[in-house]
Amino acid sequence: MVQAKPADRSGARSEAREETERLILDAAEKVFAERGFGGATMQAIAGASGLPKANLHYYFTSKETLYRRVVERIFTIWLDAAATFETSGTPEAALRRYITRKMALSRSHRYGSKVWANEVMQGAPIIQDYLETTLRDWTDTRIALIEGWIASGAIQPIEPRWLLYMIWATTQHYADFAHQIETLNQGTPLSDAQWDNATETVCTIILRGIGLDCARDSP
Numbered sequence: 001m002v003q004a005k006p007a008d009r010s011g012a013r014s015e016a017r018e019e020t021e022r023l024i025l026d027a028a029e030k031v032f033a034e035r036g037f038g039g040a041t042m043q044a045i046a047g048a049s050g051l052p053k054a055n056l057h058y059y060f061t062s063k064e065t066l067y068r069r070v071v072e073r074i075f076t077i078w079l080d081a082a083a084t085f086e087t088s089g090t091p092e093a094a095l096r097r098y099i100t101r102k103m104a105l106s107r108s109h110r111y112g113s114k115v116w117a118n119e120v121m122q123g124a125p126i127i128q129d130y131l132e133t134t135l136r137d138w139t140d141t142r143i144a145l146i147e148g149w150i151a152s153g154a155i156q157p158i159e160p161r162w163l164l165y166m167i168w169a170t171t172q173h174y175a176d177f178a179h180q181i182e183t184l185n186q187g188t189p190l191s192d193a194q195w196d197n198a199t200e201t202v203c204t205i206i207l208r209g210i211g212l213d214c215a216r217d218s219p
Contacts, residue, residue, distance in 0.1 A: 021059055023049045028070050033114035037067055037126060064126060071119065071127050074112030075134070077105060085142060091149045092212045095167075096203050102171035103199040106178075107190075113175035139164065156211040163210065170202055 027049035031040045042063055046053040060066035081101035088094035106113060124131050139161070146160035174181060174190075182189055190198065207214040 020051070020055070023051065024056060024059055024066070025070055025073055028066050029074075029109075029111040029115060032067060032070055033111040033118070036118055036122075037063075040067075042066075067115075067126055068130075070112065070115055071130065074109055074116055075130075077109060077112070078102070079138065081105060082138075082142065085145050091146075091154050092207065092214075095207060095212070096214075099167060099171060099203050099206065100199055102167065103174060103195070103202065106171055106173075106175035107195060110175035110178050113172050117172065117176045158210055163206075167206065170206070174198065 024045070028040075028045045031045045031048050035044070040063065042056050043053055045066070046056050049056070056066070060069065082098055084094045084097040084101070088097055119125075119127055120131075142164055143160040146155075146163060149155045150157050150160075178189075185194070204214040
């Protein structure tokens, strides 16, 4: 019988730990989105994840620790989507890819977006420090990039902050108000074709609004 090498066992344990954390975070997103921070319990999250409550406390020592991790995860995902600002050669490509990815995330991570929205609407009692540091710093860097586009004449002279707010509000609407959208869609989730059409519509309106060519670019 061939025994696993120590490195193999260590890698397997690491993968198992990551998978367990993912299960917990996915369950926590849904419970926090539906019940809010105050209404959610570790027991409810354990039930949603299919794990014993003791396992949750092993990975996350408190509900607040778990909540902050959920919020940080969705924000990190959004940050990754915004990497297009640095990696795209033109404002057209950067904004189209950013909007497209934010729309896709509103479909795949609707509960995470709702957790963020609910927290902010309550005055951000748990993550105010996060807003004042990480989010503010990130926003300032995006504003500086957009100001560079304006200075070079690549886009019309608009206020960068309002452009970012418009993109956030429009794309995240599809997550935060998913129930309303589905109700108006004959009670069914948007199809792939509808998501593609909605994404293209949002891109077209925003890009044309700042004087850019709205021709489709591959994400």
